[in-house]
Amino acid sequence: MIERHLMKLRARDEVTPEEEQAIRSIVRELRHVRADTRLIRAGEVLSESTMLLDGIACRYKDLRNGERQITELHVAGDFLDLHSFTLKRLDHDVLALTRCTIAVVAHDDLRRITDDHPHLTRLYWFGTNLDAAIHREWELSLGRRTAAARIAHLLCELYVRLGLVGLTDGFSYRLGLTQTDLAECLGLTSVHVNRMLKELREGGLVAIRDGMVDIEDWEGLQKRAEFTPDYLYLERRPR
Amino acid sequence: MIERHLMKLRARDEVTPEEEQAIRSIVRELRHVRADTRLIRAGEVLSESTMLLDGIACRYKDLRNGERQITELHVAGDFLDLHSFTLKRLDHDVLALTRCTIAVVAHDDLRRITDDHPHLTRLYWFGTNLDAAIHREWELSLGRRTAAARIAHLLCELYVRLGLVGLTDGFSYRLGLTQTDLAECLGLTSVHVNRMLKELREGGLVAIRDGMVDIEDWEGLQKRAEFTPDYLYLERRPR
DNA sequence: CGCCCAATTGACTTAAATCAACAACGGTGG
DNA sequence: CCACCGTTGTTGATTTAAGTCAATTGGGCG
Incomplete structure (x- = not known):
């Protein structure tokens, strides 16, 4: 449980x-x-x-x-x-x-x-x-990243966080969010999220279909987002 | 000390x-x-x-x-x-x-x-x-507030926080920041900060001169920013 | 005096928003 | 069963808030 x-x-x-x-x-x-x-x-x-x-x-x-x-x-x-x-x-x-x-x-x-x-x-x-x-x-995303990079970054973060608790399958994970939900995370409109998702999809980086996120190029996606997981503190701390 | x-x-x-x-x-x-x-x-x-x-x-x-x-x-x-x-x-x-x-x-x-x-x-x-x-x-400011509202909001926040520790004088306080510093807080460029500060000044809400912030219309400034200090948790908590 | 940094302003560009239409889909009630 | 509806996704045309580029002012100070 x-x-x-x-x-x-x-x-x-x-x-x-x-x-x-x-x-x-x-x-x-x-x-x-x-x-x-x-x-x-x-x-x-x-x-x-x-x-x-x-x-x-x-x-x-x-x-x-x-x-x-x-x-x-x-x-x-x-x-x-x-x-x-x-x-x-x-x-x-x-x-x-x-x-x-x-x-x-x-x-x-x-x-x-x-x-x-x-x-x-x-x-x-x-x-x-x-x-x-x-x-x-x-805050860094909202203040300084471009729309496409923001989306890419969020999808990277969720991939890592869901992976930690065993909710990824290879390079895929279930994310039941609408584009409007994503827009509200990213400080964008849903229309623009839609367009930028298309760009990422056509760039061969990541695609969202029926609430499933498929990362097609993990390296490329991280690069697009300038994603580094330091801020998630993944290393074990000394007791 | x-x-x-x-x-x-x-x-x-x-x-x-x-x-x-x-x-x-x-x-x-x-x-x-x-x-x-x-x-x-x-x-x-x-x-x-x-x-x-x-x-x-x-x-x-x-x-x-x-x-x-x-x-x-x-x-x-x-x-x-x-x-x-x-x-x-x-x-x-x-x-x-x-x-x-x-x-x-x-x-x-x-x-x-x-x-x-x-x-x-x-x-x-x-x-x-x-x-x-x-x-x-x-995050709310960066994602959803307009440039002028973001500036107004930041100036409200600082007024309250500095007031708590006795660093305001009436409706004024010293803030030794450049417009570039402010821009980096607000996810804007310094040029745009400059223009929006002018707007706020000409609207009679607030002015910054030589690193001093003078709030000319505290009510109006809060309204412009949609500032409410709830998030600063100013009430005393029961022990 | 001359230099540097911050502030200011104007002209122009651009990323994203807005407005509007339409498609795809799943439910649901007649 | 299927027509209807609401939600979500998609796309095009246009607008706009903010960025970019560039020049100017002006104070502080070695």
């Missing part, structure tokens, strides 16, 4: 059996939600955090005119809002973009196990810092 | 005298650096974190062609790289944009006091989550 979450943690650090047990002991209430379900609303006071077990979800903010900016995509194994543990309320909404399976962890329980396990605290603190690193990379 | 840091902490949470003492005990090595000093390089393994006592610094990332994106500005009282405590190395550089005064805290000491003081841990964890919230708001 929380296997993917453990895979994600163990990609970056050791997790002892006791720590694993502590985590398992506080995860509760599995829930399935349909695509387009708003899981968390900006501003509401939260007393639990939500873990994504399956599906794709996002954090987003919007302007008064309805334009939306997705600030991060989440894949299976991610906490959607671990930061609510210290922030108490969020500055953004959280939305399921596909059908999702989620589980819930009470802040009181988090507090208990983090007080008892300082290493686990640093592990989860690291987790929220990783979210921040992804935010920074997206 | 770390008064502004304490002001920042106390704006959001209680800090007991013992906690204050613990913090004071680990801050060492005050240093002055000139503008344009690179304080931290992406990738290097770090064993200490740096606190900004005075001046303006930034985190930035860049592309191979030299285009730079600043991902966050830092003001007095901020930790520049508290996240290096759990990340070990950074995915971005840190640069002093003006003359700066900094102090240093060893990770070993941080580890000691956070192991001893769980509340202090959450306080600093909160701090890194606040950085992430600022990153998200900048």
Whole structure:
């Protein structure tokens, strides 16, 4: 059930059996939600955090005119809002973009196990810092990369992140997002995303068909995006 | 010396005298650096974190062609790289944009006091989550706000953040940045920043002269920017 | 005085947005 | 069963916000 979450943690650090047990002991209430379900609303006071077990979800903010900016995509194994543990309320909404399976962890329980396990605290603190690193990379994309490079970069990032939790198959992965969803990640319009996807497809780099991403030239795609996975902190940290 | 840091902490949470003492005990090595000093390089393994006592610094990332994106500005009282405590190395550089005064805290000491003081841990964890919230708001700016609104928004944010640590004077504050620096925060060119600053000035909202920002219409500026300070988490959190 | 850097402005270009139409598809209700 | 509808994807024509290029001003200062 929380296997993917453990895979994600163990990609970056050791997790002892006791720590694993502590985590398992506080995860509760599995829930399935349909695509387009708003899981968390900006501003509401939260007393639990939500873990994504399956599906794709996002954090987003919007302007008064309805334009939306997705600030991060989440894949299976991610906490959607671990930061609510210290922030108490969020500055953004959280939305399921596909059908999702989620589980819930009470802040009181988090507090208990983090007080008892300082290493686990640093592990989860690291987790929220990783979210921040992804935010920074997206700022670079939004501020400086061209439209095509932004798309390529996002597809590279998802390939790596999904690979970590065993959700890629060779150079392919399932991504049930619409071009409008992608546009909202990338600060573009869906029309322009469509055109640039065509360019990438015709360049033999990557193609999206029926929600499946097929990377045809991984080297070339990374080059197009100036993608380097440093910001995903894939190396294991010394305990 | 770390008064502004304490002001920042106390704006959001209680800090007991013992906690204050613990913090004071680990801050060492005050240093002055000139503008344009690179304080931290992406990738290097770090064993200490740096606190900004005075001046303006930034985190930035860049592309191979030299285009730079600043991902966050830092003001007095901020930790520049508290996240290096759990990340070990950074995915971005840190640069002093003006003359700066900094102090240093060893990770070993941080580890000691956070192991001893769980509340202090959450306080600093909160701090890194606040950085992430600022990153998200900048993603919204970069992805969806118009150039003029982006500038207005940044000037609002800095007004609030500097106000928290006592560095505003009425509706004015010192900001020793060039228009090129601003452009690198905003994903724009300096030429366009210049033009949009003129527009804001002529609209009677805000003017920058000799590194001083004068807000002439605080309400109007916030409206222009769609600025709401929620993402800065200004309310005090229950202990 | 002369140099450098930052700010400013004008003329022109371009990447992406906008507007509009149409195709492909899956569900669904008569 | 199939006509209808809403959603998603696709494409063309046009507009626009911002970038680019280039020149000028002006202060600070060795």
